[in-house]
Amino acid sequence: MAMSNPPTDNRARLRAAARRAMPSATDEMVDEVAEHLAIRWQVMRDQGAAPEDADRQVLEDLAAWRTPPSHTAPLLRRLTAGWSGELRHAWRLATRRPAFSIGTIVLTAIAVASIVATFALAYGLFWRPLPYPSADRLAVVWQVQQGEAGQVALADFRDISGAAVFDASTLISGGRGSLRIGDRIERVNLLEVDPSAFPLLGARPQLGRLLAADDVGRSTVLISDRLWRSGFGADPDILGRPLWVSGRTYTVAGVLPSGFDFELPVAGVFVRERHDLWTLAAPPSASTLRREFQGYEGLVRLGHGVSLLQAQSAVDAIGRRLAADYPSTNADRMFRVVRLQDEVVGRMRQPLLLGGIAALVTLLIALANLVTLAAARLSERDGELAVRQALGAGTLRVRRQLLMEYTLTVAAGTLAGLGMARWVVVRLVGSEAAHLPRPDAIRFDWPVLVASTIVAGLFVLVLTSMPLRASAFHDALRRGSRASRGGLGARRALIATQVALALALSAGSALIGLGLVRLHAIDPGFVTSGTATARVSAYAAQYPGREDVQRFIAAIGGELRALPGVAHVGAGSSLPLSGQETGTSVMAEGRPVDPAARLQAGWAFVTPGYFDALGVSLRRGRLFSEADEQRAVHVSIVNEALAREMFPGEDPIGRRIAVGGGDADDDWHEIVGVVADMRHRALAAPPLPRVYDLFGQHWGRTMFLVARAPQAAPPPLMTTIRRAVASVDPEAPVFEAATLDELVARSAAPHRLTTAIAAGLALTGLLLALAGVYAMTAMAVSERRHEMGVRAALGAAPLDVFWLVLRESTGTVALGGFVGMAGAVAASLLLRSRVFGVAGSDIAWVVPLTAAALIGVGVVASVLPARQAAAADPLASIRTD
Amino acid sequence: MVPPEMRKGSAEVLILGTLEAQPRHGYDIARSIEAESRGQIVFNTATLYPTLHRLERRGLVVGRWVEKAGERRRRFYRITPAGRAVLKDHRRSWRVFVETLARVARIHEA
Numbered sequence: 001m002a003m004s005n006p007p008t009d010n011r012a013r014l015r016a017a018a019r020r021a022m023p024s025a026t027d028e029m030v031d032e033v034a035e036h037l038a039i040r041w042q043v044m045r046d047q048g049a050a051p052e053d054a055d056r057q058v059l060e061d062l063a064a065w066r067t068p069p070s071h072t073a074p075l076l077r078r079l080t081a082g083w084s085g086e087l088r089h090a091w092r093l094a095t096r097r098p099a100f101s102i103g104t105i106v107l108t109a110i111a112v113a114s115i116v117a118t119f120a121l122a123y124g125l126f127w128r129p130l131p132y133p134s135a136d137r138l139a140v141v142w143q144v145q146q147g148e149a150g151q152v153a154l155a156d157f158r159d160i161s162g163a164a165v166f167d168a169s170t171l172i173s174g175g176r177g178s179l180r181i182g183d184r185i186e187r188v189n190l191l192e193v194d195p196s197a198f199p200l201l202g203a204r205p206q207l208g209r210l211l212a213a214d215d216v217g218r219s220t221v222l223i224s225d226r227l228w229r230s231g232f233g234a235d236p237d238i239l240g241r242p243l244w245v246s247g248r249t250y251t252v253a254g255v256l257p258s259g260f261d262f263e264l265p266v267a268g269v270f271v272r273e274r275h276d277l278w279t280l281a282a283p284p285s286a287s288t289l290r291r292e293f294q295g296y297e298g299l300v301r302l303g304h305g306v307s308l309l310q311a312q313s314a315v316d317a318i319g320r321r322l323a324a325d326y327p328s329t330n331a332d333r334m335f336r337v338v339r340l341q342d343e344v345v346g347r348m349r350q351p352l353l354l355g356g357i358a359a360l361v362t363l364l365i366a367l368a369n370l371v372t373l374a375a376a377r378l379s380e381r382d383g384e385l386a387v388r389q390a391l392g393a394g395t396l397r398v399r400r401q402l403l404m405e406y407t408l409t410v411a412a413g414t415l416a417g418l419g420m421a422r423w424v425v426v427r428l429v430g431s432e433a434a435h436l437p438r439p440d441a442i443r444f445d446w447p448v449l450v451a452s453t454i455v456a457g458l459f460v461l462v463l464t465s466m467p468l469r470a471s472a473f474h475d476a477l478r479r480g481s482r483a484s485r486g487g488l489g490a491r492r493a494l495i496a497t498q499v500a501l502a503l504a505l506s507a508g509s510a511l512i513g514l515g516l517v518r519l520h521a522i523d524p525g526f527v528t529s530g531t532a533t534a535r536v537s538a539y540a541a542q543y544p545g546r547e548d549v550q551r552f553i554a555a556i557g558g559e560l561r562a563l564p565g566v567a568h569v570g571a572g573s574s575l576p577l578s579g580q581e582t583g584t585s586v587m588a589e590g591r592p593v594d595p596a597a598r599l600q601a602g603w604a605f606v607t608p609g610y611f612d613a614l615g616v617s618l619r620r621g622r623l624f625s626e627a628d629e630q631r632a633v634h635v636s637i638v639n640e641a642l643a644r645e646m647f648p649g650e651d652p653i654g655r656r657i658a659v660g661g662g663d664a665d666d667d668w669h670e671i672v673g674v675v676a677d678m679r680h681r682a683l684a685a686p687p688l689p690r691v692y693d694l695f696g697q698h699w700g701r702t703m704f705l706v707a708r709a710p711q712a713a714p715p716p717l718m719t720t721i722r723r724a725v726a727s728v729d730p731e732a733p734v735f736e737a738a739t740l741d742e743l744v745a746r747s748a749a750p751h752r753l754t755t756a757i758a759a760g761l762a763l764t765g766l767l768l769a770l771a772g773v774y775a776m777t778a779m780a781v782s783e784r785r786h787e788m789g790v791r792a793a794l795g796a797a798p799l800d801v802f803w804l805v806l807r808e809s810t811g812t813v814a815l816g817g818f819v820g821m822a823g824a825v826a827a828s829l830l831l832r833s834r835v836f837g838v839a840g841s842d843i844a845w846v847v848p849l850t851a852a853a854l855i856g857v858g859v860v861a862s863v864l865p866a867r868q869a870a871a872a873d874p875l876a877s878i879r880t881d
Numbered sequence: 882m883v884p885p886e887m888r889k890g891s892a893e894v895l896i897l898g899t900l901e902a903q904p905r906h907g908y909d910i911a912r913s914i915e916a917e918s919r920g921q922i923v924f925n926t927a928t929l930y931p932t933l934h935r936l937e938r939r940g941l942v943v944g945r946w947v948e949k950a951g952e953r954r955r956r957f958y959r960i961t962p963a964g965r966a967v968l969k970d971h972r973r974s975w976r977v978f979v980e981t982l983a984r985v986a987r988i989h990e991a
Contacts, residue, residue: 011953022927028956029930029934031956032907032930032956033907033926033930035906035907035908035955036907036908036911036926036929036930037926038953039908040908060925061925061926061927062926062927064925064926064927064928065926065927
């Protein structure tokens with residue numbers, strides 16, 4: 001290249017021209033262009049062109065700078081140019097290839113539905129604050145005695161709530177009453193509270209005023225919005241009206257706002273309440289101030305910046321002091337502070353934690369499936385993308401176009417998934433069987449929408465950031481289809497991962513299901529079928545003394561017994577699986593022990609018919625008889641657990657035990673019988689020692705009625721109970737009507753919910769993984785059609801081709817199966833300590849069995865495409881390439 | 882001559898291809914493309930230099946000012962390994978494109 005250097009003045013002239021033509025360019029570029037033009041100018045001159053001609057060429061070149069080419073436009077304009085075109089194109093692509101679009105939509109919908117449904121439940125229960133001011137600082141104080149949590153004594157709570165870690169406290173107790181409106185009697189739930197409860201819970205009356213300290217003893221009442229509307233037609237003149245409740249007359253002081261309630265937690269078992277009446281508790285009396293009398297829910301508010309741990313250690317210190325000051329009652333009594341929200345939703349933590357893990361695994365399977373699908377789609381569009389890139393569409397534009405396409409389909413899938421999640425959650429919340437607390441808090445509002453948007457965004461991000469073409473990933477995917485010749489392809493890895501995850505999920509849910517079967521196989525110790533129960537209260541205004549209450553209960557019993565089909569009738573202060581539990585300490589005669597070391601036992605007083613009505617077997621001695629009521633000697637029946645614990649290897653019949661303190665003569669009881677153990681607190685909880693005393697020798701106002709009709713179906717039996725009570729006293733409140741089957745079902749509810757969530761997600765994951773296996777095999781077959789055709793043309797029998805395809809996919813499924821076994825074992829170990837009925841020994845057979853089943857189904861899923869491959873016309877296959 | 886829009890779409894692959902064998906300065910690149918295309922493809926500076934600078938920003942080429950004895954200082958461009966990879970990619974795209982065009986638009990029959 002012969003080129004001389006042009007004169008410097010000419011170069012300066014050209015540079016000035018370049019500068020003018022390209023005002024926004026850097027000096028460096030202007031220098032380069034000037035140099036370029038100078039050489040060009042000189043070359044032309046050297047070739048004999050006139051200076052004017054050379055100048056014209058230069059000016060023509062520079063003119064192109066004045067109409068800036070698109071790639072020098074500002075980045076923002078480049079990014080936003082042509083969006084609507086892309087959108088139209090994306091829509092065209094999506095509708096032209098419906099299979100891929102539908103696949104993406106379905107996969108996204110499944111993933112979004114599983115994760116969003118779980119999130120909606122978890123958010124509503126655990127993270128949505130309770131509807132009280134500073135709800136995160138509210139806590140409940142429980143008394144803990146020998147590992148059992150229960151309600152607190154008034155005197156204890158006064159000592160505890162005085163601690164500096166709390167800035168407010170109140171006592172709440174719940175009850176039921178009969179409300180007379182005109183000539184109707186309504187059963188209502190009522191709360192007895194301290195005046196301090198209202199500011200603590202942030203109550204603001206919509207009508208009238210709240211109750212204050214000077215209302216104590218004045219029979220004033222607040223009513224709920226619900227009662228105000230349904231009972232009194234939202235009468236604005238309700239204030240000052242007399243209200244007849246359970247034989248007493250109250251004056252309405254105010255109406256609480258709509259939705260205001262306090263869900264009263266009951267230790268161990270949650271009972272949802274709709275409270276319609278709020279009254280002030282009677283001033284404490286000598287008897288309610290006794291530390292033996294434990295019947296209150298103590299609500300506290302932690303001070304600003306006080307942690308639960310700090311509050312607990314302060315309460316521990318008070319507990320130790322009380323134990324030292326009042327050894328007869330408080331020797332082994334400690335207190336536990338539980339966040340109110342944890343108390344309300346605590347039992348749902350386990351199912352939702354497991355559900356959340358399962359939902360994440362399902363999400364991963366769906367995502368892996370989607371990536372496989374998208375990779376196949378990209379490889380199909382290889383040609384189109386190549387043309388677009390060749391025509392100057394940079395990768396940015398191609399990515400933007402993919403982004404549009406994926407955004408379109410993923411958004412559609414997300415909407416569908418939200419719909420599915422909502423459908424599932426609404427049904428779950430509505431189902432009585434699930435017994436979900438806080439149903440009002442489970443809503444599909446913005447936090448749920450944000451969560452689904454994040455999931456959708458993640459999907460779009462993963463899909464759009466997938467390498468485009470001719471990349472390592474893409475090549476790996478292609479190699480994957482030829483993996484029989486070694487090399488673990490990305491596609492195989494993805495499918496194996498799906499199989500592995502699905503296996504872990506399936507094995508886990510199989511174990512949970514097995515646990516549920518075992519839970520239901522537990523003999524509760526009583527007959528559940530054909531047995532109905534209801535609680536009835538004899539309120540003080542009508543039945544002041546023990547004999548009155550006894551007559552009331554006996555009269556109902558008589559009514560029930562007289563009805564045709566009712567075989568057994570009984571009543572007791574407590575019923576297994578009802579959530580009602582009273583404890584006491586028991587000591588054997590002649591073996592005095594320290595109060596703290598006394599045996600703790602469940603306690604109830606029951607009528608002679610109680611055990612027969614429940615169908616409990618008598619192991620030794622006899623049951624109570626009517627005659628016992630007349631005897632001066634107090635009698636007791638104990639369960640086998642108590643007999644084993646207190647009288648190992650001895651006959652407890654005729655032995656005397658002290659139930660309660662043992663200081664009074666009345667505390668001493670003679671054991672007349674031993675009955676079989678019943679599951680009292682929960683189906684899964686092993687039976688604890690229990691002692692039953694005779695109703696009449698002990699008494700209370702609220703009793704569980706139990707009626708068994710071996711022939712009759714339970715629902716009519718429940719109406720029967722209501723009718724029998726009404727015939728004795730039309731105003732007596734009947735509540736908590738249920739069959740014993742329902743009580744058993746309620747006890748198993750959290751486990752059943754876990755099983756339902758796990759099984760649903762495992763099934764989804766399984767189907768996704770199988771679809772993946774099928775798609776992978778089909779894809780491999782279609783990509784290798786040519787090779788198959790050649791093989792077949794060269795004389796390979798159709799069966800050879802069949803086995804070749806099958807061997808490859810089986811290898812992938814088996815690989816996933818083996819990896820998944822490790823995951824399944826890990827899942828099982830996680831479950832073993834958390835879910836009832838899952839034993840370590842189960843892992844040894846459930847995991848291999850699930851793996852074998854999954855691999856079997858996986859092989860079946862690949863047989864279909866393999867058969868297609870074998871059946872293909874070899875010549876047609878060759879022609880396709 | 883090749884129409885401008887086609888020239889623009891192919892600028893990157895042409896420039897990278899020219900640089901594959903040896904480093905060149907801007908004028909040299911343009912001259913080489915013009916010569917190799919037998920005058921069918923002529924780049925003006927408004928296409929050439931922005932494209933070169935864009936390739937440099939993407940790390941596909943490296944430009945360096947070089948001063949040789951008796952010559953003005955010129956900016957020489959050298960292709961990077963990343964540039965070679967992209968060139969390979971471009972070549973594949975174009976092969977598909979050209980084959981497709983040939984088949985679909987029956988270019989060879991024209």
